[in-house]
Every structure is written in C-alpha cells, then in structure tokens.
Amino acid sequence: MSGKAKRNDGGAEIKMSDIARHAGVSSMTVSRALREPSTVSEKMRRKVDAAVREFGYLPNRIAGSLSSKRSNVVGLIVPSIQNSLYASMIQAISDVLRANGFHLMIANSGHRLDDEEALVSALLAQRVCGLVLHNTTHNKRVRDLVAKTGVPVIETGNLPAEPLDMVVSYSNFEAARAMTAHLGRLGYRKIGFVTLPLRDNDRSEERRRGYFAALKELGLPADPSLVLEASGGFSEGADALVRLIQTHPGLDAGFFAGDVLAVGALFECQRRGWAVPGRVAIASFDDLDLLRHAVPTVTTLRIPRHEIGRRSAELLVNRLLGASPERVRIDVGFEIVQREST
Template identity: 50%
Template sequence: MQNPDEKPSGISNPSMKDVARLSGVSKMTVSRALRAPDSVSPETLARIQEVIESLGYVPNRVAGNFSLNRTTAVAIVVPSLGNALYAATMQGISDILEPHGFQLMISDGGYSLEKEEKLIKMYVAERVCGIILHNTNHTEKARKILLNSGIACVETGDLCANPIDMCVSYSNFEAGLAMAEHLISLQYRKFGFASLPVSWSDRLSERRRGFVMGLERAGLSMDPRLVLEVEPGLESGAHALGRMLDLGLPLDAVFFAGDVLAAGAVIEAQRRSIKIPAQLAIAASDDNELMQNIIPSLTTVRFPRYEIGSQAAELIVNRSLGVPSETRCLNLGFEVIQRNST
C-alpha cells in the first residue's frame, strides 16, 4: 500500500485510482468521501482531501456516459461577456468548431481569478475536449488542474513565456511600446496614460509597461499623477481626462488602454471645447467599430481578435484529431492605426 505521507509527482490526468493509492484507501472509500463526506472518518477525509489538492484531481462527472472520456464541447472563459471586444474572438472560435461538430460553451470570468478557477474546475469535471482562456495569469490551483487534466488548453490574452499548453495572441508590451514610439514620432512629448485597474489583468500592466518603456527609450517620462486606473465605461474615460486636465500639468497626448475609455475622453474634451488633436491628442487600443466612426476618429492599436479565435480553435481541433502543433505559441501581432485624433 502507498505510504499516505508520500508526495505525488509527475502524475498527468490523475484518476480516482491515483487518489486512492496515495491516500492509502480503496477507490470506494474515495468515492464515498466525494459523494458523502460524513460517511468516512474525519482523519481519512482530511487525508483524501490533501491528496486531491496536491494532485489537482477533479472528479469526472461524465465517465459513465462517454466511452472516450471526452465530450465534444470546447469551453471559453472571457473576463466579461458585457465587453464587445470578445465577440470577434468567440465568432472566430465558433466558425472553426461548428463544421467539425464541436460545441462552444461560454463563461464570464468576471475579472476574477478565483471565479475563473471554479469555471476551470467545472469544465475539467465535464471533460470538455478543450479550454480557451483569455487570461494568461491564473491561480496556482487552476494551473495545476489544467496541467494534470490532459485537456487541450489555449491562452489568448497575451503571449506567454510559459503557457499551460498552447498560446495564440500578441504582445501587449510590444503594443504599448509601439504606441509610445508612434506618438513620439508625431512630436508629442507630454503624456498621460489611463487604463482599467492593472490588478485585474496582466495584459493591462504589460501594455502600460511597454508604453512607459517606449517613453524611457526616448528620454521621456510621465508625471505619476497622469497615470490613472479607472473603472470601465464612457463616463470613467471622461472622468479620467477631466482629472488629468484639472491638475494643470503640461499634457499634449493621452494613451487610453481601451477604446471605450478613449471615447469617453473625447466626449469630455468636447465638453471643455478642447480641440483634438490641435490642443490634445488622444490614442486608444483595440479598434472597435466606434473608434472608426467617432469624431474625430481615434488613433488606436488593432488586434486580430477574430484570427486569434479561429487559430485557437484550430489548435484544439487538431489536438483532438491527433495532429501535433508545430509551436506552442503563435504570435499574430498587431497594427497601429493612425487616424484624426493624433
């Protein structure tokens, strides 16, 4: 019998049998502990739970229903279903999955790593054949569950130095850097920056880090008072620009790490009769349809969101067919779009 104190290592896609062996009990006891915890002793239950935690084991809800131990479902978790940015990615995924007979399951992670972890655990328990995550940072437990599950996983929010499995994206750092270089080439020198709270997403912190690096390479810097974190929405963008202007500091260009915030800033500038770009330049990122049609049209960074979705889905379909991927990470890049706001 396995020593209960032995530490598990290198177990991929752990099973109930592994939990039983490492806990020093039978599979039936593990099953009872999962289904009716009160039916086993507290000491045994604690030992089983410790092994489950260390393995990242998730009970299989569909084991009796599918001979291949996998469904034909692919799950995607995005930070917010209310954010239209993710629509193109989901469409790209759907357009690839549907002809192959796969179903798409969509969940809202709510900018919460803990909620994402719960969703990952649920999808692993349902034995989906693939999981697509917009986040690239996760709780340690979520990462362990995914690594041990054997389920294909694609991260899409940023290029990963160490992806869980596969990654299809662009570099947020390089995007921020490119926008800084673009604005500097247009002779702007006094900058502000606004984004959603960077604690919500490493994508935002990387975009800001790239922008700051671009300024530093040109011998420039931003006053810390002109670097803001705000809540989502048009009004938040307007409020952010208002706060910057009310400081009375030199300011000739502001980069908003989000289109909706930038659109709100345009509205605020118009309220104050500030001419864009003659008196103040405004740049954005993401390039949704609003950016092309707002007056003035906004300079922005365009990301290939549809292509990211379709490529991520292709990787999962190929994995299910036994076709190996040529690379773990696909860099689809981005494009700085010059328009009338700068």
C-alpha cells in the same frame, strides 16, 4: 432530461436499439451508419436513415461521450461576456468549432482568479475536450488540473512567459510601447496614460510597462502622476482626461489603454470644445468600429481579435483531431492605425 425529473418520466426516449430493431439491423450498424457512413454498406445505410427519419431519432451524445471517452464540447472562460472585444473573439471561435462539429460552453470569470479556478473545475467535470482561457495568470490549482487532465488549452490575451500549453495572442507590452513611441514620433511630449485596473490583470500591467519603456526610449521623463487607473466605460475615460488636464495643463496627448475610454474622452472634448488633436491628441487600444466612424476618427491599435479566436479554435481542433501535442506560441501581432485624432 430536466432538473428534477425522476427516471422514466413521461415518454420514454427513443434510443439506438429501437432504431436498430425497426431497421432490422444491429445497434452497432446504426451507430456506424451515423458516425462513419462509409464503413457501412449502401443498403444498411438506407435502412438506418429511413428509421432515423421516421422516428426523428436524436442520438444521445452524453451516452456517446461516456462510452467513447470523447467529447465535442470546448470550454471558454473570458473575463466578461459583455464586451465587444471578447465578443468578436467568441464569434470566431464559435464559427470554427461549429464547422468542425464542436460546441462551445462559455463562462465568465469577472477577472477573478478564484472564479476562474471554480469554472475550470466545473468545465473539466463536464469533461470538455479543450479549454480556451482569456487570461495568462492562473491559480496553482488551475495549473495542476490542466496538467493532470491533459486537456488541450489555449491561453490568450497576453504572451505569458510560462504557458500552460498553446498560446495565441499579441504582446500587450509591445503594443503599448509601440503606440506610445508613435505618439512621441508625432511630436507629443506630455503623454498621459489611462489604464484599466491593474489588479490581477497581467494585460493591464504589461501595457503600463510598455508605456514607460517607450517614454524611456523617447528620452521623456517617467511621471507616475501621468498614469491613471479607470474602470472602463465612457464616463471613466472622460473623467480621467479631465483630471489629467487639470493636474497637467501641458498635457498634449492621452493614450487610453482600454475599452471605450478613448471615446468617452473624445466626447468630453466635444462637450468642452477642446479641439482634438489641437488641444489634446487621443489614442486608443483596440480597433472598435466606433473609432473609425467617430468625428474625428481615432488613432488606435488594431488587435486582430477575430483572428485570435479563429486561430485558437483551429489549433484546438487540429489537436483534437490528432495533431501531436506541441507547445505552440503564436504572436498575431498588432498594427498602429493612424487617424485624425493624433
């Protein structure tokens, strides 16, 4: 089974009928003994098991899937694999799936909707039995494909207005609003907002909306020059903070809505000797381990990424095991973690 191999290359594969012959039973009995042992008599099962062990037989799941029109592979598309936020979700998904005998096929879209489309097509061509998409805005063709094939789909990363199927997420809008309001309650009045790129990213956009909504509720002016776009990473966070403080010397807090931006800013403050939160307060999004251990510890939003993964996989597995298709929408919520930096 290699990329170029012709038919019958090298040692012939051991197949079920071989096992059947050696065990002196029919291949149906072998098939049953392996998949539903309880439907086969003790004697048969023993004969089959013995032959299976003797030959080190590995059933061919490709053939099984084709025949049964059932697969045990779930497809997952994330914007980037190289990001610990997704990593903890992926880990949880992987664990739940594995416990139920499913496997995970992973791909990353790089935040590009056209790539998402190509990947959804490819995964559906592989006949995955379910999809998890960390994204809630899709191409038309993606929506069509999902509708036509009828595969169960979990969307996550945001709470969409028109879900494809099932959703497990938190509200980026509410989370950003809550943190901004929190900073306001703590007495900060000039709050900068640093966001990840907004293009093709509903999550970023929602966070920005939440920030402005909170400002309004706080009776603070909505100053667009307090909002900066950064591409994610330590340096970008540092740069953004420096730029904000240069243009707004009165800035008393920075809310970094993405990745490790906040930590980059914090390190920059250490480098420049700016007291945190004395000179400027720093708040982050997503409770990375790092934030709990930095000096000072960093106020942040705890998004239950692991739980999102776990519940997504559980919903999918239930559906695959026969639960009736119903639109489920789970809001896992979030939590503000107040620490030393604010």
